[in-house]
Amino acid sequence: MRYVAFIFATVFSIAAIAGQWLGWPQSINIPVILLAGACLVWGFFDIYSKQEEKPIVLDDAQRATIKRMKEEGNHQLAIQQVQMWFRNPPAEEAARIVREV
Incomplete structure (x- = not known):
């Protein structure tokens, strides 16, 4: 589904750019930009x-590194x-791993 969401975001973004070049009113361009943003949020x-x-x-x-650090206090x-x-695990999880080594 993320591919569909990103495709919609691309289409709505291109439509907003085209609308600006073609002189569409702001009442059309703003909702198109908001739809593009919503599709990006959906995809992410x-x-x-x-x-x-x-x-x-x-x-x-x-x-070995953890053992050396523990021996040094x-x-x-x-x-x-x-x-x-490991991409910032919770401190409790990291402490458990250090205790097990």
Whole structure:
């Protein structure tokens, strides 16, 4: 459905540009622009709603880095490092991963 939404957004955007060039009244151009925006929101929402969370799995180098940080006493830094590696998971999830290492 996102392709349909983006196609509609494109068509409405082109219609708004053409309407401006052809001298259509503002009462037509503004709703066409609003429809294009609504279709963009629809398309992006469709993409967002179908994303799946990927499980966080550390490789050997990442495990070694976290172990080294924990040995140095930098638990908070280790949590922040996990958040940077995996697109900012919640702090509780990152803390759980650091505790398990």
